[in-house]
Amino acid sequence: MGFVKQLFNFYLNSSVHVALSVFSLTWITLMEYDIPYDKNILYFVFYASITGYNFVKYFGIAKFHHRSLTNWLKWIQIFSFFCFLLMCYYVFKLNAKTLICVTGFATMTFLYAIPFLPKRFFLDKQHNLRSIGGLKIYLIALIWAGVTVLLPLINNNYGINTDVILTAVQRYLFIIVLMLPFEIRDLRYDSLKLSTIPQKIGVRQTKIMGSILLVLCFFLTFFKSEKNGIQIIILMIIACITLLFLVFSKIEQGKSYSAFWVEGIPIVWLILLLLFY
Numbered sequence: 001m002g003f004v005k006q007l008f009n010f011y012l013n014s015s016v017h018v019a020l021s022v023f024s025l026t027w028i029t030l031m032e033y034d035i036p037y038d039k040n041i042l043y044f045v046f047y048a049s050i051t052g053y054n055f056v057k058y059f060g061i062a063k064f065h066h067r068s069l070t071n072w073l074k075w076i077q078i079f080s081f082f083c084f085l086l087m088c089y090y091v092f093k094l095n096a097k098t099l100i101c102v103t104g105f106a107t108m109t110f111l112y113a114i115p116f117l118p119k120r121f122f123l124d125k126q127h128n129l130r131s132i133g134g135l136k137i138y139l140i141a142l143i144w145a146g147v148t149v150l151l152p153l154i155n156n157n158y159g160i161n162t163d164v165i166l167t168a169v170q171r172y173l174f175i176i177v178l179m180l181p182f183e184i185r186d187l188r189y190d191s192l193k194l195s196t197i198p199q200k201i202g203v204r205q206t207k208i209m210g211s212i213l214l215v216l217c218f219f220l221t222f223f224k225s226e227k228n229g230i231q232i233i234i235l236m237i238i239a240c241i242t243l244l245f246l247v248f249s250k251i252e253q254g255k256s257y258s259a260f261w262v263e264g265i266p267i268v269w270l271i272l273l274l275l276f277y
Contacts, residue, residue, distance in 0.1 A: 023114035181249035
């Protein structure tokens with residue numbers, strides 16, 4: 001059991017789980033618009049997510065403690081390096097328009113972790129986008145929405161119409177709600193200067209706000225010109241599951257509650273689509 005636990009921890013800490021979620025949302029977009037399985041964009045998104053998330057999470061640790069890194073972090077660095085190489089392989093298989101968008105999202109991710117602006121813009125010593133009060137959740141949702149909705153469609157030369165914009169807005173709202181249990185959990189650790197949503201309005205109001213956003217996310221579907229009954233039913237199921245996890249989230253929650261179960265909701269969404277669509 002010790003080995004299984006270590007493997008599970010590596011699975012979470014190395015960002016494979018979150019990468020599978022991003023992969024799932026990207027595939028969901030392809031299915032929604034009846035686009036065949038595009039392994040180039042899907043594999044690129046998967047490896048880029050691991051590379052990007054591990055860069056953001058471990059950049060500071062590796063920078064200041066590179067001589068005394070623990071074994072697990074060294075293995076994550078090695079794993080991330082190979083994922084980076086695979087990401088580079090697949091990036092050359094994307095079309096030119098997709099590469100322009102990738103550059104934009106990659107820049108946002110880089111600036112999210114790297115100090116680059118004067119101290120007066122920030123609330124702590126990090127001097128990166130991550131440390132600007134109240135920005136974190138909205139920036140992550142924007143990147144996720146862009147990567148999982150726009151990239152697969154642009155790479156398949158699908159025009160950006162009203163339905164696509166509505167899907168991107170839905171995805172943006174869904175990711176914000178998906179991150180709220182994390183923000184509730186992190187109330188114990190986050191500096192008050194970060195101005196997270198639970199810090200500003202409290203846990204109860206955060207859950208109410210998240211519930212409203214989920215309802216809005218669901219009903220935006222009915223403003224689209226192209227609708228699919230099975231997709232709507234599955235979206236309703238996913239919205240209900242997400243709502244339950246939001247309602248029952250608390251500050252004192254188990255390690256796997258948000259990091260595995262909440263983060264895995266997009267994977268469940270994809271599985272349901274593959275089973276019934």
